[in-house]
Amino acid sequence: MRPTNYKIMINCRRFFVFVILPVLWLGTAGLTSFELLPSLSSGVIQTDTIQPVRAPHGMVVSASIHASTVGSDVLAAGGNAVDAAIATGFALAVTHPAAGNIGGGGFMVIRFPDGTTTAIDFREKAPMAAHPDMWLDDSGEYSRTMHHNSHMAVGVPGTVAGFWKAHRLYGSRDWKRLVSPAVELAGDGFNITERLAGGLRRLVEGRGAAYEGTVAYFSANGSPLNPGHRLVQSDLSRTLERIANKGRDGFYKGETARLLTAEMKREGGIITAEDLSLYRAKERTPMKGTYRGYEIISMPPPSSGGIALIEMLNILEGYDLRSMGHNSSDYISHLTEAMRRAYRDRARFVADPDFVDVPVHRLTSKAYAESLRSEIDPLKASISEPSDITEAYESKETTHYSVVDSDGMAVSVTYTLEYGYGSAITVPGAGFLLNNEMGDFNPGLGLTNADGLIGTVPNLARPEQRMLSSMTPSIVAKDGELVAVVGSPGGRAIINIVLQVILNFVEFEMNIQEAVNAARIHHQWLPDYVRIEEGGVTAATVTKLENQGYKISVRGEQGRANSIMIDPDNGDRLGAADLRNVDARAVGN
Numbered sequence: 001m002r003p004t005n006y007k008i009m010i011n012c013r014r015f016f017v018f019v020i021l022p023v024l025w026l027g028t029a030g031l032t033s034f035e036l037l038p039s040l041s042s043g044v045i046q047t048d049t050i051q052p053v054r055a056p057h058g059m060v061v062s063a064s065i066h067a068s069t070v071g072s073d074v075l076a077a078g079g080n081a082v083d084a085a086i087a088t089g090f091a092l093a094v095t096h097p098a099a100g101n102i103g104g105g106g107f108m109v110i111r112f113p114d115g116t117t118t119a120i121d122f123r124e125k126a127p128m129a130a131h132p133d134m135w136l137d138d139s140g141e142y143s144r145t146m147h148h149n150s151h152m153a154v155g156v157p158g159t160v161a162g163f164w165k166a167h168r169l170y171g172s173r174d175w176k177r178l179v180s181p182a183v184e185l186a187g188d189g190f191n192i193t194e195r196l197a198g199g200l201r202r203l204v205e206g207r208g209a210a211y212e213g214t215v216a217y218f219s220a221n222g223s224p225l226n227p228g229h230r231l232v233q234s235d236l237s238r239t240l241e242r243i244a245n246k247g248r249d250g251f252y253k254g255e256t257a258r259l260l261t262a263e264m265k266r267e268g269g270i271i272t273a274e275d276l277s278l279y280r281a282k283e284r285t286p287m288k289g290t291y292r293g294y295e296i297i298s299m300p301p302p303s304s305g306g307i308a309l310i311e312m313l314n315i316l317e318g319y320d321l322r323s324m325g326h327n328s329s330d331y332i333s334h335l336t337e338a339m340r341r342a343y344r345d346r347a348r349f350v351a352d353p354d355f356v357d358v359p360v361h362r363l364t365s366k367a368y369a370e371s372l373r374s375e376i377d378p379l380k381a382s383i384s385e386p387s388d389i390t391e392a393y394e395s396k397e398t399t400h401y402s403v404v405d406s407d408g409m410a411v412s413v414t415y416t417l418e419y420g421y422g423s424a425i426t427v428p429g430a431g432f433l434l435n436n437e438m439g440d441f442n443p444g445l446g447l448t449n450a451d452g453l454i455g456t457v458p459n460l461a462r463p464e465q466r467m468l469s470s471m472t473p474s475i476v477a478k479d480g481e482l483v484a485v486v487g488s489p490g491g492r493a494i495i496n497i498v499l500q501v502i503l504n505f506v507e508f509e510m511n512i513q514e515a516v517n518a519a520r521i522h523h524q525w526l527p528d529y530v531r532i533e534e535g536g537v538t539a540a541t542v543t544k545l546e547n548q549g550y551k552i553s554v555r556g557e558q559g560r561a562n563s564i565m566i567d568p569d570n571g572d573r574l575g576a577a578d579l580r581n582v583d584a585r586a587v588g589n
C-alpha cells in the first residue's frame, strides 16, 4: 500500500474509533446509564470505549447492562454458557423490549469446550391458516400494512420453546432459577435509560398508539415515560412466572396462550391455540466454513446468514486484503463484489429447508467461490441485474448477545421481534410485545417490483413454514481453540457486519473492541449502492470508488455487534459491547 493512503486510512479509522464513538457513548448516555446501574453480585463491567473489558472466567455482552449482569451472575454461580444465555435472553425481554422478547424468535449457535457444535432454531413460523396471498386486500392489491403492521403480521413465537429446548439438551441449572431474575426485573421494575425512554416515546406516540395494551404498559396514562422512570411490568412478570413454573407450557398452553389467542380473535389475527401447541424449536447442524485456517461456525437455513457469510469469506480468501488496507477503496470494492454475489444467491435460493431444497454445499464450496471470483474485476463495478429484487425497509432492532463460560463453552444468540418493538402490539393481560416477523416472507407470488417487493417462490408464506432470516450468530475457532463469538442486528446488513468484524481481527489484527467499533460498509446486490457509515472513509476514497462505477451513500450506522474474543496468551475473556447502542455493556467475572 502507498504510505499516504495508509496514513489517511489509519487516521480515518482512528477518528471514527477514538473520537466519534467515545463522544457518542460518553456524551449521550454513559453518565445516565451509570447512575442507573443494577447491583452486580460479582465481576467487572465495561467502562472503556477503546479496550474490551477483561475477565478470567466468564463473559456476557448484550444490549442491556441488566441482562449482561443477570447472565454474568449465572456464570459466577456455576451455570454454563447455555444457562447464562437463557437467563440473559429472558432478562432482555424485560429491559430491552425493542428486540429482547418472548413474543418473537431467533437462533442460538453453541460451541462446546470439546470443539463440537450445534444450533437451535427458534425462528417464528407461519400459522396454519397462512397462505401466499394472505396480504392481498379485498380488491386483490398487496397491503403493506397487513404484511408488516397488523395482527396478520405476527408469526407463531419461538423464543420460549427455543430456550426450553436449549435448556433440556444442554443446560445445567434449574430452569426456574434462570427465569427468576427476569420475573423480578419485571415485577420490581428498573430505571429506564434515556435511550429506552426515547424508544418507548416513539412507540406509544407512533405505531403502538393504536394498541391499548401497548399504551397501558409503556406510558404513564398516555404520557411518555421520562428517563429514570421506574418501569414496573406486573403482567409480564406474571407471564414470566408461569414460564418459570411450567416451562414451555407456561407460554404455549394455559393462561398465556389463552390471552394471546384472545387478542388474535378480537383483532382479526390468525394464530390459534393449535398453532401454539404445534410450535417446536429445532436442533440443526451449524453451517461451517474456513477462512485462512480459522473455522467459522454459523447459522444454517432458515437463516441465510451462515451460507452468505461463508460464501463471501471463500471469495475474499483469494485476495490479499491486508495489503489493501482497512476501508481503502480497493478493500471496499473487493468486499462489495463478494457481497453483491452472496446476496444475489441469498435471494434466489435460500428459505426454510423443511420446505425448499437449498443448495447449501454448492453455495459454500471453495470451487464455487473461485468461479465467482473469476468474474470479478476489482477496478470496475459489476452490475446487479435488477430483474429480481430491490431493498425493502430494514429496521434497526434485533438484538445479539454473546456468552462464554469458564470451561470455554460459547453461545451466540441473535433474536428479534423484526421491527423495533415488533408489531407494536402488546398482549393485554400478558404484557409482552408480539413480533411482526411474517413481514420477512415474500409478499406474494410474482410481486417483485422496483419499490422493494420480492415475489420469488421459495420464501412465500405457507402453513408452518419459517420465514427467511439474515440473522448470523457465529463463533470462530482456530486449531481447536475458541477464538471469538460474534453476531449483530441490522436486517439484511447483519451478514456483512459479521463478515467485517471477523475480517477486522483476522486481517487487520484489531482488538475485539476496535473490530466492533470500526466503520462498516454494506452492499446487498440490489439496490446497487454501497452504504458506508458516517466518518468511515475519506472523501478521496469515495471519489475513487465513484470513478470505478460504484454508487456510494455515506450515512447512519450499521448494527450492534456485541462480541467476545479469547486472549490467546492467557485465555482471558475479552468483552466488547457495540457502543452504537449506548446502553450495551459487557459484564464478566
Ligand code: DON
Binding pocket: 394, 395, 396, 397, 398, 416, 417, 418, 419, 437, 440, 468, 469, 470, 471, 489, 490, 491, 492, 494
Ligand atoms: O430475521 C431477520 O433477518 C430480520 N427479521 C432481522 C431484523 C433486524 O435485524 C432488524 N434490526 N436490526
